[in-house]
Amino acid sequence: MHHLTEIGSQREDAFHGVHCEISLFFRTMFPCGGHLVTDSGIVASEGFPSFYKPNSKCTWYITVPESHVVMLSFRLFDMEADPTCRYDYLDVYNGHTRLVQKLGRFCGTFRPGALLSTSNTMMLEMVSDDATGGRGFLASFNAGKPHMEEDQFCGGRLTKPQGSVKTPNWPNSNYPAGISCSWHITVEPSNVIEVKFEKLDLESDLYCRYDYVALFNGGETDDSRRIGKFCGDRAPATIVTNGNELxxxxxxxLSVTSDGFMAHYSSVPPESRTPTAGGDFIYRPQPTSRPQKPTSKPRKPAKPTPKLTTKPALRSTPKPSVKPKPKPTKKIGTLHSNFCPHDFVITGKVTSLSPDPSGSATLEVFLIKAYKAGSLKINKSGPIKSITLNSACKKCPGIIKGRNYVLMGMVDAQGNGQLSPSNFALIYQPAHAKSLEILSRKSC
Incomplete structure (x- = not known):
């Protein structure tokens, strides 16, 4: 049982790093929502760092001085995980109303990257259901200078009839982790904007939750809907706006990065182009042999039951299935029959899979939770924990980069995790957390 105490203390360490920063707020609990009118400050879920309340809805309105923008940076994030954030979530809006662009919906334990408004206001809305919870979120905000220069590092206001937008570091190296960029493009009032992607290579995910580029019709404060949200490594077709602003x-x-994107825009007469259909379309990365229809909506899976009513273990967001379905992961027996025979039992996201010339492979795994660690080496970088595993062959036991797994294996004398074809591996689902928690309490 010692390993459970150790893992629990590791989770506490993630919050200890900012303890001093928020200690002044401990005497008076963070409230449920409110109006924050200042040039900088702290915003956090109700009662932070205690667990947030069930069945609640809190709204925060941030206002910084005129002629500035709101820069929001998350320090800690711990909410119930779900692929589409249906249960507990935090919405961030580009203004003080739900009619403006939504900058993102967040849940789970992945800390979101920095967010940037295009005006001096921003709204945060947090919703929780009746069961599983977490500690919530802690973020800081401050007033930043608006994007005015066209050659600045990230984002800008573009008013020329043609130009380009690209991710930072393009094309020399990968874009940085944990950033947010905003470009406001305006052409002459009588024209529309045509956008062509030269290349797109962002972290792939069915719902583009982690890294993405989103395009919106209109400017900064209108209620135009999103044209599209894109990720993966296949560039979308030519995009045409319905007006002169984009x-x-x-x-x-804060995890996986990639090459990024380069897109060119130009001002064109409206009669020569057909506007791209707007809406909440999300580009779903697919192998080119079997593309998925972009207009289809995924079926929502049934809400897992029963949900935990006690303080939950740290969990991350599992990634939903993608068609065509990958080959089933190699698994012999069940969670129960494999738990004790293996040296380690973990859940995590495979962020890197590198084959070796000898035919073996090295896996980098972002740790969600260790249910049985033993002498396994766990790397720590602030609140992020990762594990390096050695696999006897590239395709065994059937691991795919970017997915979440339950992994069981052996540990050598140096503390290195080893995977072989006979080891247990299973695509992680939220229902597995309760079973693994129960198994970890039993004596092997």
């Missing part, structure tokens, strides 16, 4: 938002999380 808002482009790029967001990356």
């Amino acid at each position: 808002l482009v938002q790029f967001v990356s999380d």
Whole structure:
């Protein structure tokens, strides 16, 4: 049982790093929502760092001085995980109303990247259901200078009849983790804007939750809907706006990065182009042999039951299935029959899979939770924990980069995790957390 105490204390360490920063707020609990009118400050879920309340809805309105923008940076994030954030979530809006662009919906334990408004206001709305919870979120905000220069590092106001937008570091290296960029493009009133992507290579995800570029019809404060949200490594077709303004938002999380994107825009007469259908379309990365229809909506899975009513273990957001379905992961027996025979039992996201010339492979795994760690080496970088595993062959036991797994294996004398074809591996689902928690309490 010692390993459970150790893992629990590791989770507390993630919050200890900012203890001093928020200690002044401990005497008076963070309230449920409110109006924050200042050039900088702290915003957090109700009662932080205690667990947030069930069945609640809190709204915060942030206002910084005129001629500035709101820069929001998350320090800690711990909410119930779900692929589409249906249960507990935090919505961030580009203004003080739900009619403006939504900068993102967040849940789970992945800390979102920095968010940037295009005016001096921003709204945060947090919703929780009746069961599983977490500690919530802690973020700081401050007034930043608006994007005015066209050659600045990230984002800008573009008014020329043609130009380009690209991710930072393009094309020399990958874009940074944990950033947000916003470009506001305006051309002459009688024309529309045509956008062509030269290349797109962002972290792939069915719902583009982690790294993405989103395009919106209209400017900064109108209620135009999103044209599209894109990720993966296949560039979308040519995009045409329905007016002379376009808002482009790029967001990356704190884990996997990639090459990025380069897109060119030009001002064109409206009669020569057909506007791209707007809406909440999300580009779903697919192999080119079997593309998925972009207009289809995924079926929502049934809400897992029963939900935990006690303080939950740290969980991350599992990634939903993608068609065509990957080959089933190699698994012999059940969670119960495999738990004790293996040296380690963890859940995590495979962020890197590198084959070796010898035919083996090295896996980098972002740790969600260790239910049985033993002498396994766990790397820590602030609140982020990761594990390096060695697999006997590239495709065993059937691991795919970017997915969440339950992994069981052996540990060598140096503390290195080893995977073989006979080891247990299973695509992680929220229902597994309760079973693994029960198994971890039993004596092997």
